Amino acid sequence: MIGGQPLFRWTAAGRDPREFEQVALVHLDALYQTALRLTRSRAEAEDVVQETFLRAFRAFDRFNPGTNCRAWLYTILRNVFLNRRRQEGREVLDPQGMALAEAAESATACSFTGDNPEEEFFQSVLHGDVDRALKAIPLVYREAVILADLEGLSYKEVAEVLGCPIGTVMSRLARGRQQLRRALSGFAREHGYLRKTE
Amino acid sequence: MTCLEVEARLHPYVDGELPVEETAAADAHVVGCAACAALVRRERAFRRLLRQQPRESAPPELRTRVAGAVRQEARRGGRRVSWLAAPALAAAAALVVAVAVSAWRPSEPLVNDLVDKHIAYAQLERPAELASTDPGEVAEWFRQRAGMRVTVPDYSPSGIRLVGARLAEAHERRAAYLLYEKGRTLLSVFMLPLPDDAARLGGTPVSYRGHEYRRDERKGYHTVTWLDGRAVFGLVSSLDYEALLECADRLRLERARTTSL
Numbered sequence: 363m364i365g366g367q368p369l370f371r372w373t374a375a376g377r378d379p380r381e382f383e384q385v386a387l388v389h390l391d392a393l394y395q396t397a398l399r400l401t402r403s404r405a406e407a408e409d410v411v412q413e414t415f416l417r418a419f420r421a422f423d424r425f426n427p428g429t430n431c432r433a434w435l436y437t438i439l440r441n442v443f444l445n446r447r448r449q450e451g452r453e454v455l456d457p458q459g460m461a462l463a464e465a466a467e468s469a470t471a472c473s474f475t476g477d478n479p480e481e482e483f484f485q486s487v488l489h490g491d492v493d494r495a496l497k498a499i500p501l502v503y504r505e506a507v508i509l510a511d512l513e514g515l516s517y518k519e520v521a522e523v524l525g526c527p528i529g530t531v532m533s534r535l536a537r538g539r540q541q542l543r544r545a546l547s548g549f550a551r552e553h554g555y556l557r558k559t560e
Numbered sequence: 561m562t563c564l565e566v567e568a569r570l571h572p573y574v575d576g577e578l579p580v581e582e583t584a585a586a587d588a589h590v591v592g593c594a595a596c597a598a599l600v601r602r603e604r605a606f607r608r609l610l611r612q613q614p615r616e617s618a619p620p621e622l623r624t625r626v627a628g629a630v631r632q633e634a635r636r637g638g639r640r641v642s643w644l645a646a647p648a649l650a651a652a653a654a655l656v657v658a659v660a661v662s663a664w665r666p667s668e669p670l671v672n673d674l675v676d677k678h679i680a681y682a683q684l685e686r687p688a689e690l691a692s693t694d695p696g697e698v699a700e701w702f703r704q705r706a707g708m709r710v711t712v713p714d715y716s717p718s719g720i721r722l723v724g725a726r727l728a729e730a731h732e733r734r735a736a737y738l739l740y741e742k743g744r745t746l747l748s749v750f751m752l753p754l755p756d757d758a759a760r761l762g763g764t765p766v767s768y769r770g771h772e773y774r775r776d777e778r779k780g781y782h783t784v785t786w787l788d789g790r791a792v793f794g795l796v797s798s799l800d801y802e803a804l805l806e807c808a809d810r811l812r813l814e815r816a817r818t819t820s821l
Contacts, residue, residue, distance in 0.1 A: 379634040387627060394618035408622050415626045419633055437686060449744060492613050510575070511610040517577050525691035525724065536571050543606060 382419050389432045390415075392513065393439055399496060399508050400443050410446065414439040433519040436509060440523060487546055488553060495545035503538030510535055561589040566596045574603045669762040670752070670794065671785060673730050675778040678748040678796040681728070681737065687746075688724025688739045698725045702736050710736045710751070711815045715807055720747060747797035747804070749811065753790060761785050761792065768805040771812060775801050784808050788815060 393414060397407035418425075418438050425434055496504050509520045510531070520535075521528045566586050572578045573586050590596045681687045690701045695712035702710040706727055714722070720742045728737035730750055740747045763776030763785065773786045784804040785794040793811065795804045 379631050382630060383627065387623075387630070390618045390623055390626065391615070394622065395615050398616060404619075408619070408625075411618065411622065412626050412629060416629055416633055419630045441686070445744075448741075487609060489614070492610065507610070511607060512613055514611065517572070517575070525686050525688065532571060535575075539571070539606065542610075 379419070382422050385425075385427070385431055386418055386422070386435060387415065389435055392432055393435055396436065396508060396513060397439060397443070399493065399512065400439075400505065406446075410439065410442050413442045417442065430515075430519055432513075433515060433523055436513070436515070436523045437525075440505065487550065491546055491549045492542075495542050495549065498545045499538060499541040503534055503541055506531060506534040507538040507542060511539070561585040563589070563593060563596055566590060566593075567599065570599065570603055574600060574607060669776075670730070670750075670792065671762060671776045671778055671783045671796075674748065674750045674783060674785075674794045674796050675781050677728060677730055677735075677737075677750070678746075678781060679779065681726070681739070681748070682746055687726070689726035691724040693722050693724075695722060698722065698738065701725060702727075706734065706736070708736050709818075710738075711811065711818055712738060713749075713807070713811045713814045715740055715810060718742075718803075718806065718810075720807065742799065742803075745797065745799055747795060747799055747807065749807065750792075750794035750796070752792040752794075761787070766801075766805070769809050771809065773805060773808055775804075786812075788812055 390411070394407060394411050397410045397414075398404065401407045401410060414435060418435055421438070425431065496507065499507075505524065506520060509515045509523055510517070515523065517528050517531050517535075520531045524531065524534075561582075566573070566589050569578055569582060569586060573583065576583075578586065590600055690698060692698050692701070695714050698712045699710055702708040702725065710725075712722065712725075716722070720740045723739040723741050723746075725739065726737045728735040728750075730752055735750060735752060738749055740749075761774050763774035763783065766773050766775050766784075771786065773784050776783045776785070781796050781798055782801055782804055783794060783796050784801065784807075785792060786808060787793075793808065795807055797804060
């Protein structure tokens with residue numbers, strides 16, 4: 363109670379840990395996997411996941427049972443992750459980042475001039491390459507690709523998690539995939555699978 | 561559909577996110593076009609590659625730890641009535657800008673309502689309906705979404721970042737709401753149409769750079785309110801009054817530059 367008024371309807375009754383375990387905690391693996399890809403460190407991923415579930419539990423009475431719980435959890439996970447980044451003064455989603463991303467993209471494009479950007483290099487992708495490539499692309503694109511392509515969310519769900527219009531999801535996905543593919547073909551070249559245009 | 565049209569829809573097409581008619585039209589083209597068929601095949605192969613990435617399970621200790629933390633939280637749950645008690649959020653304050661448009665009910669001071677909204681929005685998982693750090697994008701969103709002309713000040717020189725916006729309610733009016741943050745501190749600014757009873761703003765009069773404001777404190781939050789043109793503006797935050805007044809002044813200047821509401 364603050365100022366004599368109940369601010370929110372958070373009651374013990376709305377927060378049954380067993381129901382939460384059945385509905386939300388079953389997504390622990392998916393959340394951990396995503397946290398790993400966002401954070402790149404097991405210790406940080408574990409902290410992010412634990413904080414996510416605690417916050418989800420506190421807000422569980424506001425979760426609409428008819429909706430996708432996993433998508434709801436991703437939304438919380440993303441907020442937890444971004445808050446931590448902000449506190450650490452690290453990369454966040456800002457226009458500067460976007461501008462840098464675009465600059466990086468055109469720079470990458472230049473460095474590969476002469477190559478066919480649509481090379482079929484997928485067979486040569488080694489274990490860990492995709493995660494390495496994801497790490498190399500800016501967060502705004504990385505999170506869209508992770509949610510849509512690795513976690514299999516629909517555009518609408520991704521839009522809800524990211525809090526942006528579906529059109530924005532589509533453009534971020536298109537650009538993210540393009541950058542990811544460039545990074546991967548770079549690795550394929552490193553591995554010696556791609557010497558020159560086939 | 562032409563090659564260009566297929567190419568423009570390549571991603572939603574491959575993702576199965578195109579409307580049925582467009583999917584059918586794209587199918588019809590791809591069947592007869594070797595170049596587009598190759599493009600689609602490559603895109604699908606890439607998608608498969610991503611979907612088939614090995615997945616790592618959460619360590620068993622993490623599962624135990626999380627389940628334990630949740631149960632412990634449930635036991636403490638009865639006592640927790642406010643997000644303000646949550647340690648992770650305790651340090652947070654919020655900057656929200658909102659504009660309201662409809663019947664004015666001077667039943668209780670506006671600041672009460674604004675502070676309550678501020679607290680309620682801050683505890684949402686997504687306090688901003690539109691997440692954006694771009695003032696232009698936010699202003700455009702209000703224009704398209706609600707036909708509102710909203711001045712979205714840029715406080716970034718003071719280290720206060722725009723987080724996003726939402727259409728809000730204040731005093732039973734539709735309101736535009738902007739969320740800013742300084743570090744972990746959030747700040748709310750509300751803008752509403754001029755009430756008939758302007759005296760209801762309440763609080764202590766204060767003058768800053770030649771303009772009159774009213775400051776108040778509710779539930780531990782500072783508020784600064786003022787009238788400008790035909791609108792009322794209110795800032796809510798745990799930032800100090802000096803910072804709020806500076807933000808108010810900046811917003812006033814910004815509005816003077818753009819067209820009036």
